[in-house]
Amino acid sequence: MNDMTPTREQREAALEGMGCKRKRVEDVRFTQGKGQYVDDLKLPGMVFGDFVRSPYPHAKITRIDASEALKLPGVIAVLTAEDLKGVNLAWMPTLAGDVQMVLADGKVLYQNQEVAFVVAEDRYIADDAIQLVEVDYEELPVLTDPFKSMDSDAPVLRPDLEGKMEGAHGPRKHHNHIFNWEVGDKDETAKAFAEADVTINEMISYHRTHPSPLETCQCVASMDKVKGELTVWGTFQAPHVIRTVASLLSTIPEHKIHVIAPDIGGGFGNKVGAYPGYICSIVASIVTGVPVKWVEDRMENLSTTSFARDYHMTTEIAAKSDGTVTGLKVHVLADHGGFDACADPSKWPAGFFNIVTGSYDFPTAHLEVDGVYTNKAPGGVAYRCSFRVTEAAYCIERGMDILAQKLEMDPADLRIKNFIKPEQFPYQSALGWEYDSGDYHTAMQKAMDTIGYRELRVEQKAKQEAFKRGETREIMGIGVSFFTEIVGAGPSKNCDILGVAMFDSAEIRVHPTGSVISRMGTKSQGQGHETTWAQIIATEIGIPAADIMVEEGNTDTAPYGLGTYGSRSTPVAGAAIALAARKIRNKAQMIAAHMLEVSEYDLEWDVDGFQVKGNPEARKSMKEIAWAAYHAPPPNMEPGLEAVSYYDPPNMTYPFGAYFCVMDIDVDTGVATTRRFYALDDCGTRINPMIIEGQVHGGLTEAFAIAMGQEIRYDETGNVLGASFMDFFIPTAVETPHWETDHTVTPSPHHPIGAKGVGESPNVGGVPAFSNAVNDAFQFLGNTHIQMPHDAWRNWQAAKNLGAHS
Amino acid sequence: MIPGEFTYHRPSSVAEAVAILVSHGDEARPLSGGHSLIPMMKLRMAAPEHLVDLGGIADLKGISEDGGTITIRAMTTQHELIESDLLSEKLPIVRETSLLIADPQIRYLGTLGGNVANGDPGNDMPALMQCLNASYVLTGPDGNREVAARDFYEAAYFTALAPEEILTAVKIPTPPAGHGWAYEKLKRKVGDYATAAAAVMLSMSGGTVTSCSVALTNVADTPLYAADAGDILNGSTLDEATVARAVAAAEAITDPASDGRGPAEYRTKMAGIMMQRALARAAERASA
Known part of the structure; x- marks a missing residue:
């Protein structure tokens, strides 16, 4: 070898494969304002759609008169439910097994519900025309409190369901009841509570909020009547699912529907489901024969398309006096609004909420969830979390703090005492999951040592004494959170969406010159797939990431996949990518053997090519092998070098982490200041540490927002309050705390590269850390539980209720 | 979030602006920085048929002191208030308050005149002007009149400003040296x-x-x-x-x-x- 031959390390570094802090390749266009989003699309002859919306939360519609609007020059059409009935699209199925009005059919169920769809030559005319559509409403009694949904005199919200006492998930027990979902062993759990030394019982609410991506939901539908083909560009986290749904609803054959998701400005679960805007745009394009664009504004986004959370969780824990937990019992009242438009896998009406036993070894548990209707917007999507996992993590992490308080134990010590032990993995949880791997003790110890947990408790004690002596008006809280996520939906035995199993896919083509194009069934909305997917391929087949193009979002070219949400991309598609790459490497090995005139069993893989065992100078790089694959493949072998893989995961993955929040609260104003926030994440194998850090920062910022003020509120008469960024809390860099991140690595034993997924962990673990910090701060004044969000006035109110104001 | 139709005017003098307001009465609104009026128009809570942009009137800019009175012309932006050496020295509370308004991007456009004239109780400058005992110069078809900030505000969005008048300047008595201040x-x-x-x-x-x-x-x-x-x-x-x-x-x-x-x-x-x-x-x- 001469001096110019790169060393093994140099060749490895040149790949920028797994573990490399590779800069995000998509940022080259994003940071220059050169991304191509749906609203950037301008097609010849394109017209615009916009909605007439209901000012009333619950009302009968007695008349819709669009005649004045239709007189306005530039107005092309006004669609109502009556028009949609002609094409059988006045209602659409939801992913949760319910049906939802596309346009108000005789009544409205929430404020801002879609009543009519105006199509006009430009957006200004469309909005002018909206003011001219006359709608007569007859107000009905409004139901906003989910705890009153099943009262005997509660108003009937859904006359369409009258007499249907069997829902998509079993019997309904009231006209506003959606489902009852029960998991676990009721009798064993009752026994554990009867025998317990100590029990707690607290109603823990996780308020309604919204994923609020900066880019709202939008689409352009274009029907080519000559070819009979429909093309839909849209903000779709799951473009293939949208294609299948569009085909089923429109009866256009699926191969004649082209769904394209271009660059997406954040999704966070808001862009998984199908919305009236999509259906109306498609119908309008079919009717008019020209492309129709629909773009939500901010208020429409916050008040109509898919809220998140709104879970009211009555939480009971049974324990021995030494702190050992013996049973968990949770009842959830789930507020779904006017329609159950949850975006969960079909068989899971409350998602994977049965991960609620968390990181703890509960011998027995029992869970019931009742879903109810109210006069609020429909939804219940997984806002930067796997399905209902953030609710579950909040429930158990608050519950453990409340138990610690009752036992007069340190909350960190109580957690450690009850952790599932490393040797118990794979661990069967009392509510039916098999946790793949974990080392909770190591992670917790590292976190406590790094943050100086014991010293912080000493400082807190001193500060409490000073407060009692009147020397300070500031109190200090330490929030502990140790979460276990369940992501990677999912195995076909558990998971489907409208009957399609939740696999995912990858296709990799190596070109003759050794560069690559690869396509996946996932769709990045900011996660950085163009960067990280290439890194997996680079490591697996030894071609530099820079020579690998990743393409997603075009259903004509990408293999079928179920999309990106619930931290499923790395656990599912990431595995498909690795397995497709390995198919290529296997074929490459045969080609290399032919080229080197040895048996393939005499070859070994070395970074970026194959070498003869014991004679490393006899080697062929992947670039050389790729060329040979196209111009001189071995006899009897098909030319070319490409592979497709569809991956049905054997299990979910279970990322976990230890988060600590140190907070100071001014009791006179209620203003809370986060002094430190430390997040240790274990997401298994780390593909790109820099992207992980970015994901954790983003997720923590959303967690901070949710815990400390972000909410979709309704008043008693059903008016949605705060549906703008003036009131809906999106923190800026000024409010956002400084994040300290850390990690341990416990690979998933069943995943081809051991990765578990990380995008949502910080939201799941972050919210309880903040809430526990606030609750902990007030504990010495006699507090047991304060509901979120913990904005300043509520903290002030808590201080007042606890007698901290003179 | 789409405003209704309106006619846009950009006069180059106060007299011309007042004349446009006089000819359209209630249907016209002066536009200064636009950060209150334009969002309201987008929500269709305001629908003026004539928008009179004051941005082209050079006379409406500037900060000066004369005989114990500091005069700030109406179209002076919050950013310009922050940057003013005169204010930093003689009236630092204006700078402190300006820095608490919105964010830098808005402060490049938002003006003192718009902030005090709009009558939005959420705006910060009106209370400050009352604290400073400022008076507002209102220019209409009959010339100028002065109204004390403490007498100007009647209810939310209702003020002593007549539809054909423009608030052209704010006059503030220079406070004594060594005074204490905070917002x-x-x-x-x-x-x-x-x-x-x-x-x-x-x-x-x-x-x-x-x-x-x-x-x-x-x-x-x-x-x-x-x-x-x-x-x-x-x-x-x-x-x-x-x-x-x-x-x-x-x-x-x-x-x-x-x-x-x-x-x-x-x-x-x-x-x-x-x-x-x-x-x-x-x-x-x-x-x-």
Whole structure:
């Protein structure tokens, strides 16, 4: 070898494969304002759609008169439910097994519900025309409190369901009841509570909020009547699912529907489901024969398309006096609004909420969830979390703090005492999951040592004494959170969406010159797939990431996949990518053997090519092998070098982490200041540490927002309050705390590269850390539980209720 | 979020602008920085048929001092207030308040005239102007008239400004050297209106307050000049009991709405806390 031959390390570094802090390749266009989003699309002859919306939360519609609007020059059409009935699209199925009005059919169920769809030559005319559509409403009694949904005199919200006492998930027990979902062993759990030394019982609410991506939901539908083909560009986290749904609803054959998701400005679960805007745009394009664009504004986004959370969780824990937990019992009242438009896998009406036993070894548990209707917007999507996992993590992490308080134990010590032990993995949880791997003790110890947990408790004690002596008006809280996520939906035995199993896919083509194009069934909305997917391929087949193009979002070219949400991309598609790459490497090995005139069993893989065992100078790089694959493949072998893989995961993955929040609260104003926030994440194998850090920062910022003020509120008469960024809390860099991140690595034993997924962990673990910090701060004044969000006035109110104001 | 149709005017003199307002009456609105009016137009809560952009009128810019009065022309932006050496030296509370308005991008466009003329109780400058005993120069078809900031505000978005008048300047008596000052604003995040805010100006001599004025932001449908609170504090040594009485007097005149910032009771209490904190900082800054 001469001096110019790169060393093994140099060749490895040149790949920028797994573990490399590779800069995000998509940022080259994003940071220059050169991304191509749906609203950037301008097609010849394109017209615009916009909605007439209901000012009333619950009302009968007695008349819709669009005649004045239709007189306005530039107005092309006004669609109502009556028009949609002609094409059988006045209602659409939801992913949760319910049906939802596309346009108000005789009544409205929430404020801002879609009543009519105006199509006009430009957006200004469309909005002018909206003011001219006359709608007569007859107000009905409004139901906003989910705890009153099943009262005997509660108003009937859904006359369409009258007499249907069997829902998509079993019997309904009231006209506003959606489902009852029960998991676990009721009798064993009752026994554990009867025998317990100590029990707690607290109603823990996780308020309604919204994923609020900066880019709202939008689409352009274009029907080519000559070819009979429909093309839909849209903000779709799951473009293939949208294609299948569009085909089923429109009866256009699926191969004649082209769904394209271009660059997406954040999704966070808001862009998984199908919305009236999509259906109306498609119908309008079919009717008019020209492309129709629909773009939500901010208020429409916050008040109509898919809220998140709104879970009211009555939480009971049974324990021995030494702190050992013996049973968990949770009842959830789930507020779904006017329609159950949850975006969960079909068989899971409350998602994977049965991960609620968390990181703890509960011998027995029992869970019931009742879903109810109210006069609020429909939804219940997984806002930067796997399905209902953030609710579950909040429930158990608050519950453990409340138990610690009752036992007069340190909350960190109580957690450690009850952790599932490393040797118990794979661990069967009392509510039916098999946790793949974990080392909770190591992670917790590292976190406590790094943050100086014991010293912080000493400082807190001193500060409490000073407060009692009147020397300070500031109190200090330490929030502990140790979460276990369940992501990677999912195995076909558990998971489907409208009957399609939740696999995912990858296709990799190596070109003759050794560069690559690869396509996946996932769709990045900011996660950085163009960067990280290439890194997996680079490591697996030894071609530099820079020579690998990743393409997603075009259903004509990408293999079928179920999309990106619930931290499923790395656990599912990431595995498909690795397995497709390995198919290529296997074929490459045969080609290399032919080229080197040895048996393939005499070859070994070395970074970026194959070498003869014991004679490393006899080697062929992947670039050389790729060329040979196209111009001189071995006899009897098909030319070319490409592979497709569809991956049905054997299990979910279970990322976990230890988060600590140190907070100071001014009791006179209620203003809370986060002094430190430390997040240790274990997401298994780390593909790109820099992207992980970015994901954790983003997720923590959303967690901070949710815990400390972000909410979709309704008043008693059903008016949605705060549906703008003036009131809906999106923190800026000024409010956002400084994040300290850390990690341990416990690979998933069943995943081809051991990765578990990380995008949502910080939201799941972050919210309880903040809430526990606030609750902990007030504990010495006699507090047991304060509901979120913990904005300043509520903290002030808590201080007042606890007698901290003179 | 799409405004209705309107005709856009861009006059180059105040006289021309007034003439346009006169000819269209209620259907015309002057536009300064646009950060209150344009969002309202997008929500169709305001639908002026004629928008009279004052941005082309050179006469409406500038800050000057003459004979104990500081004059700030109406189209001076909040950014220009922050950058002004004259204000930093003679009237630093204007800079402190400006820095608490919205964010830098908005402050490049938002103007003092627009902020005080619009009558939005959430705006910060109106209470400050009341605290400073400023007066507004209103220019109409019959020339100029002056109205004290303390008399200008009638209700939310209702002021002494007639539809054919333009607020062209703000006149502020130069406060004595060595005065103490502070603007305290509690808000949920950058860009938010105040949950409650308080402006305090005072002078002290030998540990005793010789003059004091207090005004409050966003705790009623107008800015509030807390005359009684100022009177109670005047002549005192800012002892705890007197401060408590003054705070109670200020809280007593508040009548805030309950909204996402908190219930009325909280916002009243925060007005008191902000006043107390502004008072403490102002006293610290005043030369004894």
